[in-house]
Amino acid sequence: MKEKIFILTIILVTLGLRIIGLKNTSEIWVSFWSVLIIAVIYFIIKRYDLHWARASAIFLAVSPWLIIFSRNYFSLFGPLDIVFSAKEILQNYFSFFSPKYLFFGGIWPNSTKDVSYQGMMYLPDIIFLFFGLKELVFKEKNVIGKTVVYLFFVFPFLLSVVKGGLFFNFIAGIIMVLISAKGLSCLAEKQKKLFYPFVIIYLLFFIRFIDLYFVHQ
């Protein structure tokens, strides 16, 4: 019963954040796809780790990256270009991990107005990312944990070498959210003193994003 209420709440929050204000039918369809993606990820992770699955569902529902993607009809696959310049590949690789991309500026698609002062994640995610990555690298032994770590290191290479479309960024965004969610579940279990202050700060940044997106856009 508890689980069903949780899932229902997540679905409502996800849909609410993605549908409010939308008029275009194709954009509404994208929102439903988003709910489906969250559900699939939730059920896959749940097989291995319930807390992580819940945290992932929450973070995927409120992720600025996924909210904006799910509210617009973007072409994920553009014409593909291979980057041959070593310097450009390196810059692309490091830019994926850059604070500007992750927390302060993002690379929002041209077809949306810039979501000013917002990166792909919320600033407090940096703490969750640290704890999540630490936990996944050193302690997590299951397949899903190993896969996420593997993708975390491999995906930026693809992003660096292949240009075109936002598909890789989309997937990479999900991976980052999953790591961050792992950090949240880890903090909830092991560092309870840190957990509540960070959740409050996280909420503040979430409200700030909602304000920036819905009021200031």
Next chain:
Amino acid sequence: MKIKKNNLLLFFIICLALFLRIWQISNFPAGLNADEAAIGYNAYSLIQTGRDEFGHPWPMIFQSFNDFKPGIYFYLVLPFVKLFGLNELSVRLPSAILGTLTVFVVYFLVRKLMLTKKSIDADFIAATASFILAVSPWHLHFSRGGWEPNAATFFITTGVYFFFRAMESPGFFIPSSLLFILSMYTYHSSRIIAPLMVVGLAVFYKKIIFKKENFKWIAFSVIFGLVLVTPLIKSLFSERGTSRFSGVGIFADKGPLWRANELRGMHKGSSLVVSKILHNQYLEYTIRFVDNYLRHFDGTFLFVSGDEIQRNKVPEMGQIYLVEFPFLLLGIYYLLKKRPFSQNLIFWWLLISPVASAFTFQSPHAYRSFNMVIPFSIITAYGFSEFYFLIKKRFKFYFLFYFLYFGLFLWNFVFYLHQYYVQYPQIYPSAWEYGFKDLVKYVKTRQDKFEKIYVTGKYDQPYILFAFYLKYPPEEFQKEAKLTERDNFGFSTVDHFGRYYFGPVDQNKLKEPNCLIIGTPEEIPDSATITKRIYFKDGKTEAFRIVEN
């Protein structure tokens, strides 16, 4: 035998470090920047008159461009100016020596940090760390100029080393405390980093140091330190202390404040509590600070293109060799996994190093966050060492890997040297204000024929470069020179002394009789009667054009 082998290795590393730091030091970096000239000329002024350029007797903080520079490096330069005269070598040599000594100290420090780590050889990690620092582009760059952060980093590193010595012999708490205080009198950033480092050391090693038998020494060191730091604390609250921060500090940039107001204004009722909570200057400045701070860990800054300021960077180079990147990651991995004795301290050192820099509006800043180079070198060395022993144990042909890696490292190192000695003066010809030496040499032969000499103000603080190369008598300079009002960044300059006038060169000046006019190609058109052209080090780009009326 083992000790001899280690000593020989250390000797080789130190010789390499010294050679890389002093070879052609007068000519590369090509030119002399205004801060270096200020250090040199003030030291010269003290030798000649016992006062700085503006007549302050033996100051601890130098007024200079109204940026009130901490004074220790000036006093370190002083004996060199006395010995070798007022030239580039005298200003840069103390930094090169301290840079080499840092490499030496890092060896012994890492041995202390890793001593309790039994699985691999502490001497090997120490030698690797000091070698990485010896050839580090970041450390080499700031060891080859008259830069204060290099001296401050030496003091902090040695202070940490003496702290570890004090764990065995508590008398070392006093030199440790003295060195941290010295770093605070050497460079602005250290006023934040040194206290944070002391707090970190006290917290991480509280169980070891806070013992009954150490109490006397710790108490004495604290009192000794407080007495020495009191004048500095007092000065921090005076104009001297605040001027620098008001010029380059994060609050000098009003962007976050305007942004908060702009966003608040977009809400229907701008006085709403919610809009105040979401959009206020405290939050915006905090976000700006965190943004500035995190930029120092950006891979592009560290491994690809380095600092944005031309004076602080070598073209096409990051602050660290790209080939070190995998070992830096491995170093972090092994530090977190194996948790050696010093794990917390190394991470703490890395995390506090960019704090002072993040409080300024230019970020990332290689100069202000220079302390990062030490923990980065240690972590990389640790990652390399762990990997070295792992591969050695598991693979028969491990040496093939090292051969390959050595080749890559050598390529990266040679590439850096090429960029530094060949490309740097060509790509950024004006970065180090090259040309003033030739200019002053020329002007000296002509100056008696003219009533006034106008010098362009396009380059940074030209007055001090003229005073430096002219070896202008300090007693006269002290009487004649007056600082102008501060500019937007809090800096002042001197617009004239003797027959020299500094500022923009316009058409009216070009027509003025009986004067020598020195301008840039943008200020003096081709149509003017140009009697001499001075070029940058690249030999192609004009630095100055001279007109004689």
